[in-house]
């Protein structure tokens with residue numbers, strides 16, 4: 350198999366699995382229980398949360414562990430009562446909540462980058478929260494968050510001068526970025542940051558939300574009061590242990606991963622034929638989005654699957670529902686080009702030899718599709 354869909358899911362790394370294992374069985378205790386072995390697990394859980402937080406320049410008390418990024422994104426929006434702005438290319442777990450709260454979308458440029466002019470125009474005295482992902486999950490586009498944070502800082506200053514007290518928070522979904530970017534909450538200037546273990550060779554259903562002192566959240570579920578009352582439910586100890594190891598590994602290999610994916614991306618771009626590269630600039634090194642105008646990407650996915658090459662047409666959740674990509678549409682691609690677009694996302698399961706093979710197989714499939722259409 351040649352797996353080119355690491356943006357959808359990553360396999361749990363051996364080191365991660367090894368670290369998690371004891372906490373499923375021997376160290377199974379509920380961290381809230383009063384006896385010593387449970388207290389030991391509770392202490393390890395807190396230390397591990399500290400390690401996760403530390404990796405993004407925060408403290409254990411600044412993060413809330415959630416059951417994945419969807420939940421973290423939903424929790425983030427409890428910080429605002431209204432006045433929400435969100436980027437039109439956000440993942441559905443941001444878009445849907447923001448829409449349900451009456452949020453207004455911010456445009457992207459054809460490059461996929463946030464249209465800062467549109468953002469400036471849409472900020473009003475009522476704006477409470479702005480949500481812009483660090484890296485997009487369909488294009489890999491890395492957003493200039495520091496510039497957004499600067500606009501927010503200027504807005505806050507102006508509000509202060511005019512005696513307006515309304516909060517203005519910056520939320521960012523960093524689910525896709527953790528593998529390739531060195532993330533630091535202070536440097537990014539975010540108040541809320543979503544992390545996702547499932548995209549960094551950690552377990553699925555584990556995520557975290559960084560919450561600055563300025564943000565006041567409300568729980569989505571009521572219960573035993575774990576995670577400072579913000580996320581009740583017995584702690585997912587193995588999940589958190591695994592997440593910490595996964596983040597540590599990602600941090601250690603940031604540079605070498607970037608170099609590796611850059612090389613593989615270049616091989617694809619030079620060996621593939623007859624495509625248009627959609628994410629030419631500002632993208633994570635492991636994202637290659639190709640358009641084969643006039644072809645049906647869903648058929649291509651299916652034909653490539655028959656040759657054990659796994660690629661995507663866009664976000665896995667949208668693809669499974671047969672929904673056209675709102676991201677490709679937002680960057681201005683016409684219907685025919687959206688219909689012919691493939692997302693290849695590179696990762697740990699790939700090596701250079703595989704990439705040469707993948708390019709050859711993709712070229713063969715494209716040629717046979719074109720021959721079929723031309724009759």
Ligand code: PLP
Nearest residue numbers: 417418419440442486522524547
């Ligand atoms: N945000 C982004 C950018 C994603 O890519 C994903 C996963 O596809 C999610 C959120 C949702 O993550 P999960 O399904 O783990 O909750």
